[in-house]
Amino acid sequence: MQLFSYFRSSASFRVRIALELKGLPYDYVPVHLVKNEQLKPPFTGVSPSRLVPILKDGEGLVTQSIAIIEYLDETHPEPPLMPAYPLGRARVRALSLDIACEIHPLNNLRVLRHLVHELKVSEDDKNRWYRHWVETGLETVERQLAGHPSTGRFCHGDTPTMADALLVPQIFNARRFECRLEHVPTVMKVFDACMEHPAFVRAQPSACPDADAP
Amino acid sequence: MQLFSYFRSSASFRVRIALELKGLPYDYVPVHLVKNEQLKPPFTGVSPSRLVPILKDGEGLVTQSIAIIEYLDETHPEPPLMPAYPLGRARVRALSLDIACEIHPLNNLRVLRHLVHELKVSEDDKNRWYRHWVETGLETVERQLAGHPSTGRFCHGDTPTMADALLVPQIFNARRFECRLEHVPTVMKVFDACMEHPAFVRAQPSACPDADAP
Numbered sequence: 001m002q003l004f005s006y007f008r009s010s011a012s013f014r015v016r017i018a019l020e021l022k023g024l025p026y027d028y029v030p031v032h033l034v035k036n037e038q039l040k041p042p043f044t045g046v047s048p049s050r051l052v053p054i055l056k057d058g059e060g061l062v063t064q065s066i067a068i069i070e071y072l073d074e075t076h077p078e079p080p081l082m083p084a085y086p087l088g089r090a091r092v093r094a095l096s097l098d099i100a101c102e103i104h105p106l107n108n109l110r111v112l113r114h115l116v117h118e119l120k121v122s123e124d125d126k127n128r129w130y131r132h133w134v135e136t137g138l139e140t141v142e143r144q145l146a147g148h149p150s151t152g153r154f155c156h157g158d159t160p161t162m163a164d165a166l167l168v169p170q171i172f173n174a175r176r177f178e179c180r181l182e183h184v185p186t187v188m189k190v191f192d193a194c195m196e197h198p199a200f201v202r203a204q205p206s207a208c209p210d211a212d213a214p
Numbered sequence: 215m216q217l218f219s220y221f222r223s224s225a226s227f228r229v230r231i232a233l234e235l236k237g238l239p240y241d242y243v244p245v246h247l248v249k250n251e252q253l254k255p256p257f258t259g260v261s262p263s264r265l266v267p268i269l270k271d272g273e274g275l276v277t278q279s280i281a282i283i284e285y286l287d288e289t290h291p292e293p294p295l296m297p298a299y300p301l302g303r304a305r306v307r308a309l310s311l312d313i314a315c316e317i318h319p320l321n322n323l324r325v326l327r328h329l330v331h332e333l334k335v336s337e338d339d340k341n342r343w344y345r346h347w348v349e350t351g352l353e354t355v356e357r358q359l360a361g362h363p364s365t366g367r368f369c370h371g372d373t374p375t376m377a378d379a380l381l382v383p384q385i386f387n388a389r390r391f392e393c394r395l396e397h398v399p400t401v402m403k404v405f406d407a408c409m410e411h412p413a414f415v416r417a418q419p420s421a422c423p424d425a426d427a428p
Contacts, residue, residue, distance in 0.1 A: 048357035049312070060301045063358075064315070067307035074300045086288045087274045093281035097314070098263070101278070105319035114346070119329075119339055129333065143262035144277075 001026040002056040004046065006033045007208035010104060010169035011065040012053040016208075017165040018069040020199035022076050030210035033109055066093075066100055069162050081162045092156050095144060095163035099170050103137030106130075107173065127177065134170070134179045141167070142184040151186065153193045160197060168194045172205065215240040216270040218260065220247045221422035224318060224383035225279040226267040230422075231379040232283045234413035236290050244424035247323055280307075280314055283376050295376045306370050309358060309377040313384050317351030320344075321387065341391065348384070348393045355381070356398040365400065367407045374411060382408045386419065 005012035049063040073081045115121040145151045155163035194200045219226035263277040287295045329335040359365045369377035408414045
């Protein structure tokens with residue numbers, strides 16, 4: 001398998017975590033987002049989505065991090081990244097989408113660029129925007145984790161699921177932009193548990209072949 | 215089953231389509247987003263997510279439209295809203311996420327409000343922002359549908375899938391904000407096919423009990 005990835009892309013980070021949790025070897029193909037390599041050949045020839053990450057599995061191409069993780073879980077079921085029963089799977093998916101739909105899209109590189117270049121938003125206002133969506137979005141996640149009977153050492157139970165693969169990259173981003181995190185203690189307890197797991201450590205941006213690419 | 219919905223919420227519209235495609239009866243519980251009812255009791259007592267739609271199925275609560283649709287498909291498999299093979303499911307999920315993660319989050323009510331009230335963006339700039347993300351986002355969807363061997367009468371094959379349940383509400387929004395749509399002919403062909411299907415018609419905003427609620 002080949003993973004088209006950028007070390008700092010949190011969507012790529014999610015998939016790297018899933019691959020490490022599954023113990024699946026893969027070729028890392030770097031795509032430099034800051035240099036806009038995702039918008040130029042040869043990458044545009046790989047997939048019409050022009051987004052990373054992309055997983056190439058034989059002749060099959062899968063885009064969108066959540067679709068990739070679900071695909072990996074279906075094609076390599078052990079260890080499972082989804083609970084065995086429908087309401088459990090629904091909870092893991094909903095937590096994942098709380099991050100993938102409510103937080104991350106507002107803060108990715110192309111949106112921040114648009115705010116600055118098109119809407120002429122100041123650097124300060126851009127940073128406030130970033131923190132606002134991270135802090136309020138994580139508060140929603142906190143409310144769903146804290147005191148819920150299914151929350152365990154990880155977001156759902158005592159083994160990592162897709163939700164943890166979404167949560168950890170979001171916390172990395174939050175720290176990079178100096179967001180407030182004291183108001184989400186359950187989220188941070190789960191984050192700390194994840195970072196004691198070698199799969200999350202091996203998948204982190206600083207461990208990528210293109211880390212700190214100029 | 216109960217669906218907490220707002221007629222104009224496109225995430226609620228997605229779930230209403232899925233329920234209609236499955237032929238499942240449900241109680242419609244209106245939550246008026248413009249009046250911020252999602253942030254007040256009794257709704258805040260229903261779910262800590264404070265977002266619509268929410269599906270209540272017996273004692274089970276499911277949030278996030280994509281998680282709800284997947285849950286409905288797992289618990290009521292006929293007719294299926296997902297292809298039978300992993301790469302097909304991955305494609306349907308990726309198309310759905312191209313809308314749910316790359317387009318819709320930038321244009322929902324709370325984000326538009328934030329642009330106007332916090333960033334003091336003008337009405338014109340807000341509308342330009344809206345159209346930019348819809349038009350470029352749908353272009354990405356178009357590139358993935360046009361000429362793909364799995365694209366049929368609908369996004370994936372000749373029967374509706376989750377991807378169609380995501381696409382149709384996005385086109386309703388695009389029209390409401392007068393976005394350009396000539397550049398996405400395949401998307402519009404699929405949209406037209408959907409609107410010939412009674413499930414999509416029955417689920418549309420104007421058919422909701424709270425349509426045009428003051």
